[in-house]
Amino acid sequence: MSSFVLVDRPVPEVAVVTLNRPDRMNAMAFDVMVPVRDALVELSNDNSVRAVVLTGAGEGFCSGADQENAGRAPHVEGLGRPGFGLRSLELLEDVVLALRRLHQPVIAAVNGAAIGGGLCLALACDLRIASSTAYFRAAGINNGLTASELGLSFLLPRAVGSTRAADIMLTGRDVGAEEAERIGLVSRVEDPVVDAAVEMGQRIAGFSQPGIELTKRSLHAGMAASSLESYMPSEGLGQLYLRLLTDNFEEATAARKQGRAPQFRDGR
Known part of the structure; x- marks a missing residue:
């Protein structure tokens, strides 16, 4: 497993997956996203794991696309820019789909900024808990792009309703932890957030x-x-x-x- 992704078992039945590139706010570089995808697939097939927690190291959950050094996606040799772009997008989509396909419930422990693709990762989880310092942003619109990416325009309206989703996506504004709880983007605000997520995972593990x-x-x-x-x-x-x-x-x-x-x- 890459040093950019850590997998811990604080209790036997709950696995914690940590994006571990805090100097880049756990941005979605390929050297982070490839191992996190592989870790999720492995955990899905581990029947001793009854719940999975996804979080970030340092002060951020995930800051979305790495605009300085995204690395290189695997298996793109010989492709031009269009082919490289398609394969890169497919890899990021695979991470979102891996979260959705896990046999176990996945709890996002959003410990800080969840921006762009980071917001998408949080939404792909089944449950979301935020720290008091967490905030959320659909950043694509701020970067001259569409705010729709990696399932955001599918998942966000289902979490908060179409009007609030339009507000968040079209304005590019930050949604703080308190507002996120009020509108249903997260189920609660807790500090320390990872401990609260593990406790929730333990409760889930007690059921069938x-x-x-x-x-x-x-x-x-x-x-x-x-x-x-x-x-x-x-x-x-x-x-x-x-x-x-x-x-x-x-x-x-x-x-x-x-x-x-x-x-x-x-x-x-």
């Missing part, structure tokens, strides 16, 4: 593994569904699937009666 995984899938599918009527059967099938194939419902009922924590076995 397939129950959590199916809930994550349902949340993503629900956002993309065309209608409530067409979507509800898939929710019901997921509930029925676990009801028939595990004894978790009976265990939860018994645990409540006995005043103890349930021990979910997930069909084993």
Whole structure:
């Protein structure tokens, strides 16, 4: 693993992935993004990991594109500028999609600036907690480009609503931690933010593994569904699937009666 990406296990069931280039505010250079993508894929396949926390080293979460030295994307030999641009964009898209595809819920512990692509990374996570010093900016519009990048115009309206998303994307202004909590961009503001995210991950780890995984899938599918009527059967099938194939419902009922924590076995 690159020194620009650190993977720690502060508790056995929660992995913390840290973008570790604080001198560049953890900008999205390829020597950061390639190993973070690979780390996410590896963690997704580690069944001992029940939740993943994504954060940044130093004072920033991720400052977006590295405008000074982005490095060189892999496998671009022989390509001209258009081909290089397409491959580079594809690699960054792969990081966003890797976050979405993880089997485990991903919690963004936004410890500072989440700018441009950094805002996209935070939005690609399932949950977001901000430190009191965190702020968010859709920076593309400030750089003479479109504010839409890496799924931002898909994910941001679903997090905060279309009107607030338009405000953030068209003005290029900073959204501080307090406002981010008020509009639903983050679920809470906590210091120290990584500790709060790990604690949330531990709570998630106490539930049924397939129950959590199916809930994550349902949340993503629900956002993309065309209608409530067409979507509800898939929710019901997921509930029925676990009801028939595990004894978790009976265990939860018994645990409540006995005043103890349930021990979910997930069909084993």
